[in-house]
Amino acid sequence: MSLSVKHLLGIKELNVTDIEQIFQTADKFKQVLQRQIKKVPTLRDITVANIFFENSTRTRLSFELAEKRLGADVVNFSASGSSVSKGETLIDTVNNILAMKVDMVVMRHSASGAPWFLANHIDASIINAGDGINEHPTQALLDAYSMREKIGNLKGKHITILGDIMHSRVALSNIYCLNKLGAKVTVAGPPTLIPKHIESLGVRVEYNIKKALEWCDVANVLRIQLERQHKPLFSTLREYALYYGVNKQMLDSLKKDIVIMHPGPINRGVEINSDVADSKQSIILDQVENGVAIRMAVIYLLSGKREME
Numbered sequence: 001m002s003l004s005v006k007h008l009l010g011i012k013e014l015n016v017t018d019i020e021q022i023f024q025t026a027d028k029f030k031q032v033l034q035r036q037i038k039k040v041p042t043l044r045d046i047t048v049a050n051i052f053f054e055n056s057t058r059t060r061l062s063f064e065l066a067e068k069r070l071g072a073d074v075v076n077f078s079a080s081g082s083s084v085s086k087g088e089t090l091i092d093t094v095n096n097i098l099a100m101k102v103d104m105v106v107m108r109h110s111a112s113g114a115p116w117f118l119a120n121h122i123d124a125s126i127i128n129a130g131d132g133i134n135e136h137p138t139q140a141l142l143d144a145y146s147m148r149e150k151i152g153n154l155k156g157k158h159i160t161i162l163g164d165i166m167h168s169r170v171a172l173s174n175i176y177c178l179n180k181l182g183a184k185v186t187v188a189g190p191p192t193l194i195p196k197h198i199e200s201l202g203v204r205v206e207y208n209i210k211k212a213l214e215w216c217d218v219a220n221v222l223r224i225q226l227e228r229q230h231k232p233l234f235s236t237l238r239e240y241a242l243y244y245g246v247n248k249q250m251l252d253s254l255k256k257d258i259v260i261m262h263p264g265p266i267n268r269g270v271e272i273n274s275d276v277a278d279s280k281q282s283i284i285l286d287q288v289e290n291g292v293a294i295r296m297a298v299i300y301l302l303s304g305k306r307e308m309e
């Protein structure tokens, strides 16, 4: 088993067989994670560097845990407190890390395209842990895997992605992944947060949140990414919550039970209320749990190893 790509830069470059292979491998690693000893020695001769130029909680911890569960040696690098602040370039930083005999690099960067740039300059396999407003491939894989676990084969299923679509790498990677798996996708939110011509990616646009929720089997709710908004795109967070926030009253008014997802971090009371985030319909923590198995699968498949344990 191996992927058609050397790096995991984006979902755009994967084919359906790659995605299915990642899911099948994640199924096996999920079983390992249920055992008392949640670890295999598969990658004991591999060293992985997690280099994060942007903040992260889930992705970073999930990758580190996945690498350790596979028996790899792990080094962690954060831009804050590093020599990046002294003017070192991305390539110099990474080459210095690679000189310490690192085999694989997991990178998050605020610049869209940074992992592709790096892939053209170094030999190690690169996994994109989120680049600017472009892609977050492992998030989309764990999202689709979690949806499939909950509602079965995604072919023909209706998925709504709701919120700040404009600034979301999770939205773009989800759209690529869900399209490849045959799901039907609607993006919903205020007009100012939905890119013009997004229909060209094969999605529907719906500005009415109730209609968007009524249409779907699963709603993936996204956070407002204020750190990427350089001019006001809506009046206030309170107004956003009033018109686009998902609350229990809204869910109860639908004619069916839909599955609620969120990639995190959650802004409770803004895009989602606690009575929804913590409800039985929410699979938010299942997403986090599945993230470790998905990342183990990606790292394992990119490593070129043939034995899982």
Ligand code: CP
Binding pocket: 055, 056, 057, 058, 059, 060, 130, 136, 139, 263, 264, 265
């Ligand atoms: N979902 C996600 O990328 O979360 P973090 O920013 O905490 O990694």
